[in-house]
Amino acid sequence: MSDFAVVxxxxxxFIGSNFIRLLLRDVPGTVVLNIDLLTYAGNPANLADLAGNDRLVFHRCDIADRESLERAL
Ligand SMILES: NC(=O)c1ccc[n+]([C@@H]2O[C@H](COP(=O)([O-])OP(=O)(O)OC[C@H]3O[C@@H](n4cnc5c(N)ncnc54)[C@H](O)[C@@H]3O)[C@@H](O)[C@H]2O)c1
Known part of the structure; x- marks a missing residue:
């Protein structure tokens, strides 16, 4: 069971992937929901070292699309 979840x-x-890495390394019990549209700037390879980590969940979604964002949450 996690202590808390971070979206x-x-x-x-660049910033988000390093922030996720920091959270999972330094905050025990944290579960991270990564919401990303995967535009030209998004690269799943930035998180390749965390593949299989059960404290990290990915959902492809446009945060400007309210319905899609609510589904993700
Ligand atoms: N090696 C380096 O030093 C390096 C590399 C990349 C960027 N930078 C710098 O970092 C700063 C930007 O980094 P960043 O991480 O904020 O931006 P970014 O552009 O690297 O990443 C933004 C992320 O948001 C996602 N995204 C964009 N629109 C979205 C939407 N509507 N819904 C969901 N997801 C969406 C993109 O897919 C991407 O993964 C800049 O100053 C840049 O110059 C430095």
């Missing part, structure tokens, strides 16, 4: 938007970008 990160743009987690496949």
């Amino acid at each position: 990160v938007t743009g987690g496949c970008g």
Whole structure:
């Protein structure tokens, strides 16, 4: 069971992927929901080292699309 969940938007970008890595490394028990549209700037390879980590969940979604965002949450 997790202590708390963190939603990160743009987690496949430069800042987001490093933020996710920091959270999972330094905050025990945290579960991360990464919401990213995978635009030209998004690259899943930025998180390749975390593949299979059961504390990280990815959902492809446009955060400007309210219905899609609500489904993700
Ligand atoms: N190696 C480096 O030093 C390096 C590399 C990349 C970027 N940067 C710098 O980092 C800063 C930007 O980094 P960043 O991580 O904020 O931006 P980014 O552009 O790297 O990533 C943004 C992320 O948000 C996602 N995204 C965009 N629109 C979205 C939407 N509507 N819904 C959901 N997801 C969406 C993209 O797919 C992407 O994964 C800039 O200053 C840039 O110059 C540095």
